Amino acid sequence: MTSIRLHNTKTRKKELFVPLDPKNVRMYVCGPTVYDRAHIGNARPVIVFDVLYRLLREVYGPDHVTYVRNFTDVDDRINETAQNRKAAGAPGTLEQLIRERSDETIRWYHEDMDALGALRPNHEPRATDYIPQMVAMIEGLIATGHAYAKDGHVLFRVRSYKDYGKLSGRSVDDMIAGARVEVAPFKEDPMDFVLWKPSTDDLPGWDSPWGRGRPGWHIECSAMADELLMKGLPETQKSFDIHAGGIDLQFPHHENEIAQSCCAHPHGEFARVWMHNEMLQVEGKKMSKSLGNFFTVRDLLDGNWSGGWNVPGEVIRFVYLSTHYSKPMDWTDEKARQARERLIEWSHLSVDVTEGAVSEDVLFELQQDLNTSEALTEMGKIADAGDIPTLLATARLLGFDLQKVAKEDWANPYVYEMPDGTVRREGIDYQPTVGVIGWGPFPENLASAAMEVVRRWLELRRDKDYTSADQLKRNAEALGLSLRAYRTPSGLNGGQGHLSGRPNYEDLERLLG
RNA sequence: GGCGGGUUGGCGGAGAGGUUACGCAGCGGAUUGCAAAUCCGUGAAGAUCGGUUCGAUUCCGAUACCCGCCUCCA
Numbered sequence: 001m002t003s004i005r006l007h008n009t010k011t012r013k014k015e016l017f018v019p020l021d022p023k024n025v026r027m028y029v030c031g032p033t034v035y036d037r038a039h040i041g042n043a044r045p046v047i048v049f050d051v052l053y054r055l056l057r058e059v060y061g062p063d064h065v066t067y068v069r070n071f072t073d074v075d076d077r078i079n080e081t082a083q084n085r086k087a088a089g090a091p092g093t094l095e096q097l098i099r100e101r102s103d104e105t106i107r108w109y110h111e112d113m114d115a116l117g118a119l120r121p122n123h124e125p126r127a128t129d130y131i132p133q134m135v136a137m138i139e140g141l142i143a144t145g146h147a148y149a150k151d152g153h154v155l156f157r158v159r160s161y162k163d164y165g166k167l168s169g170r171s172v173d174d175m176i177a178g179a180r181v182e183v184a185p186f187k188e189d190p191m192d193f194v195l196w197k198p199s200t201d202d203l204p205g206w207d208s209p210w211g212r213g214r215p216g217w218h219i220e221c222s223a224m225a226d227e228l229l230m231k232g233l234p235e236t237q238k239s240f241d242i243h244a245g246g247i248d249l250q251f252p253h254h255e256n257e258i259a260q261s262c263c264a265h266p267h268g269e270f271a272r273v274w275m276h277n278e279m280l281q282v283e284g285k286k287m288s289k290s291l292g293n294f295f296t297v298r299d300l301l302d303g304n305w306s307g308g309w310n311v312p313g314e315v316i317r318f319v320y321l322s323t324h325y326s327k328p329m330d331w332t333d334e335k336a337r338q339a340r341e342r343l344i345e346w347s348h349l350s351v352d353v354t355e356g357a358v359s360e361d362v363l364f365e366l367q368q369d370l371n372t373s374e375a376l377t378e379m380g381k382i383a384d385a386g387d388i389p390t391l392l393a394t395a396r397l398l399g400f401d402l403q404k405v406a407k408e409d410w411a412n413p414y415v416y417e418m419p420d421g422t423v424r425r426e427g428i429d430y431q432p433t434v435g436v437i438g439w440g441p442f443p444e445n446l447a448s449a450a451m452e453v454v455r456r457w458l459e460l461r462r463d464k465d466y467t468s469a470d471q472l473k474r475n476a477e478a479l480g481l482s483l484r485a486y487r488t489p490s491g492l493n494g495g496q497g498h499l500s501g502r503p504n505y506e507d508l509e510r511l512l513g
Numbered sequence: 514g515g516c517g518g519g520u521u522g523g524c525g526g527a528g529a530g531g532u533u534a535c536g537c538a539g540c541g542g543a544u545u546g547c548a549a550a551u552c553c554g555u556g557a558a559g560a561u562c563g564g565u566u567c568g569a570u571u572c573c574g575a576u577a578c579c580c581g582c583c584u585c586c587a
Contacts, residue, residue, distance in 0.1 A: 012517095030587075038587090045587050075585080170516055170583075194585090217585040246587030247518080253585075278518065279581060286580075322526070322536090328519065328580060335525065338537060365527095374527055377535045466546060473548095483548095 002059050004367045006242070007326060009250065009274040010167055014369055017273065019241050025060050026229045027053065028271065030221060030245035030253070031069040031124070034105035035077035037296040038112055040316075040331060041246075041280045041287060047317055047399075048277045048325040048370065049244050050118040054397055055366045058358065067121040068228045070221060071109075073102040074127050074214055079203055098204055102126070112297040115313035117399040123228050127220040131206045134215045134223040137264055138195045138208075146263040150186040152198035152211045158191040161259045167274060168251035193256055195219050218256035222270075226261065230268070238268030247276040277325040283332055295331075307333040312410050314400055315340045321372035321398065340410070346379070346395065347405035349388050356389025358397050372398070449508040450481050456512055457483050475511050479504075 004017040019025040029049045032042055056065045082097035090097055110120070138154050141147035146160045158164050158172060165171050172191055194216035199205030205212040215223075229240040238261075245254065254274065261270040282293040283306070295305045303310040318339035323329040359382055365374040375398065382391045395402045405411050453476050460469035473483045 032587080033585080042587050072585085168516070168582080248582060248586060250517085251582060277587070279587075281580075284579095324527080326518080327526095330525090332525085334537085338525075342536080368528090371527075374535090377527070380535065461546090464546085470547080 002363070002367060004055065004059060005369055006273055006275060007369045008272075009276050015273070017241075019060065020237075020239060020272070022060055023064050025056050025065045025242075026240035027056070027065070027067050027242040027244065028221070028225045028229060028240065029067070029069045029121070029243075030249055031071050032109060033072040033075045033077070034102050034109065035075050035081065036105060037108055037298050039287065039294065039296045040282075040300060043113070043116060043297050043316065044280050044320060044325070044329065045244065045246050045277050046113050046118050047116055047320045048372075049275070050116075050399060051321065051366065051370055051372060052242070052244070052275070053119060053121070054399060055363075055370070058363070058397060059367075066123070066229065067119075068123045068125065068225065069121040070224050071102070071106055071124060071126045072217065072220060073098075073106075074204070074217075074220070078102055078105075083202070094202065095204060102128075108298070112301070115301055116297065116317050117313060117401075119399075125224045125228060127215070127224070128204075130220070130224050130227060131215065133227050134219050135196075135206075135208050137219065137223050137226065137260070138215075140264055141195070141260065144263065147195055148188065149196075149210050152213060153186045153194060154196035154210055155187055155192040156195050156256065156259060157188065158193070158259065159189055161263055163262070164191075164259050165255065167255050167258055170251065170255075193218065193252065195260070218253055219260060221253075222257050222260040222264070225257075225270075226264070230265075235265060236267045238265035239270060239272055241271070242273045242275060243271030244275040244277075247278055250274075250276055275325075278328045281328060281330045284330055307336060310410070311336055312340070312343075312405075312408065314343055314405055317399060318343055318376070322376055324373050325370055342380075343400070343402075343405055344411045346383055346391060347402045347408075347411050349383060350392050350395075350402040351406050353388040353392055353403075355392045355396070356387075357393055359390050359394040362394045362397070366397075446505040446508070449505040449512075453481060453508055453511055454483060472511060476508070479507050479511075481508065 005014050006017045007014045027049070029045060032038055038046075053065065053067045078098055078101050079094075081101050082094055085097050085101075086092075086094055092100070106126075114120075138147060141156065142149060142154065145157070147154055147156050196208060196210055196213050196215055196219075198211055198213040203214070205214055225240065225243070226238075230238050243254070243257075258270050262268070281287065282295070285293060287294050293306065297316070299305045300311040300316055301313060305311075315336055319331065319335050320329065322335070322339065359378060361378045362375045362382075365371040365378055368374075379391060379394060379398075382394065392402055453472070457469055457472050457476070460466075460472060476483055
C-alpha cells in the first residue's frame, strides 16, 4: 500500500496524507502575477509541485487529481506597462492593452514552464474571470460580520476570526507590536486587510455594490479555489486537500486566504495540508537586480546569465530537484554543469531501450515528503546497476524524457567515429564540440576551423600516423586549441577541441595545410 | 523588535539514536600509442557550547553566523 507523507506547515509536522476523496484529490498552488517573465525563483514552486502533481497522479490515477494554479492579472505593474504603451501610441483601449500584456506574459510563462517539463495544471484561472465570485464572497463576509465597507473599500475584520495567525505562528497582538502595519482612516483596526478597493478612472475596475473598484489580492485565491475545487459541496465539506506556494506567501497571503475562506465556510477547513517551498539564491546571495544575479528562466534557457551557456530546461529541473524543497536552494554554475553531465550520461544509456516500470525505491522516496534529492540518488544506483528500462520509466515520473534528451544537440556535442571509419551522426549538428573554457560566443569561421582541426586529428589517429597527429596537436595547442580523444564503452571513438584562447582562425586553417 | 528556516567531509547534498549515503573533485590501481574518458579501490564531515543517553552528526537547550517573512516578491 502506498502511503504519502507530507510536511504540513499548518501543523508543523510530517503527516500521512489521506485525501478527502481518493477519486478526486485536489490541490491549489499560488501562481504568478503576470506582469513580466518568470524569474528562476518563480520556477521553484512550479517544479516542486509539478513533482507532487505527478506523484499524486501516479498513486491515485491521472484522472483522479485536480490541480489548480491561478494567474493574477490584476496588478499595478501590468497597468503600468499598458499605460506606457498607450502613452507611446499603441492602438486600443487601456483595457485591451492590459489584457494584451497579461496575454503575452501568460504565453511566456507557458513557454518557459513547458521547457522545464512542468505539466499544465487542470485549471489555470485568471483572476479577472472570477470577479463575480469574489464579489459574492465579499458580500457573504459582510453579511456575517467578518467584513465591512467604508469609503468604497471593503476590509476584512481580522479580529473576527479567532484563529488568525495560526498558520504562520503569529499572534495579532505581536504583529501590532511589530508596528509595520498600514494604518488607514478607513480601517477599524490596523490589522484589517483589503478585500475590495476603489479604482480610479484610468485603472481597470468592475462594478460592485461598493462602487467601481477591484479586488484585493488575497480574495482572488479564495474565490478561485472555492469555485474550482469546492463548488457544489455541502457546507460541511467545504475543504480540499493541498494548498501550496512559496514560504514568502505564508504570511500574509495564505493567512488571509484561510481567514476569508474559513469565515465564508465555518464548517470547512479550507486546505487541509499546507506546503511551502523555501527560497532560491544565486551563487550564495539573494537574487536581486542590483547584484546582477537576477535571472529569468528565459535568461537561463538562452544563455543570458553569468554562466554564459544555454541551460536546457531539463538541466534546470534536475538542479532544482537535487535540493529538498523545504531547504533554501542555491543556483550555481557548478551544479548546473554537474546536472547536465548526469542527464547526458543517463540519456545515452536510454537510447533504443524499452521503458519498464517505475522504481519502487524512487516512488518511496517521493512519498517521503517529496525527497527528490534522494530520488535522484536512487536513480543513480539504478543507472549503475544497468536497469535502464526502470531508469527510463522513473525519469519520466520525475518529468524527464531521457530519450528526448538523447536526441538534443546539447546532449550530443561529440563526433563519433565507428571503428570502421564511418561516422555516426548524433543530433542535428554532428561536429565535435569546440569551446569549453571561458564559454561564450566565438566567430563562426573560428568554430568551423577548429572543428576541422579536430576532425583532421582524429583521421590521423585512426590511420595510426601518430607522428603527424602529435605534431598537429602540439601546433594546435600552441594556438590555444587543445585536443582530446576518447573511447566510449560501446567502442566508438570521438574527439573534442577545447578553445582556451581566441586563436585567429586563419592560423588554424594554416595548420591544415 | 517579533516569527520561521538553515549551518554536514575540498564542493554539492541525504537518511538514520549505534551499522558505507550518494555525486563531483582528490588519491591509488587497471586499461587506452601519450593524454582524456572508462573501470576498480580509497582517505575525508557533521558551526560552537551544554544536556538527555550505555552511545548523538541524528533528540533537547543556549550561543554564533547566514537566509526569509512581518512592506500584494514564489
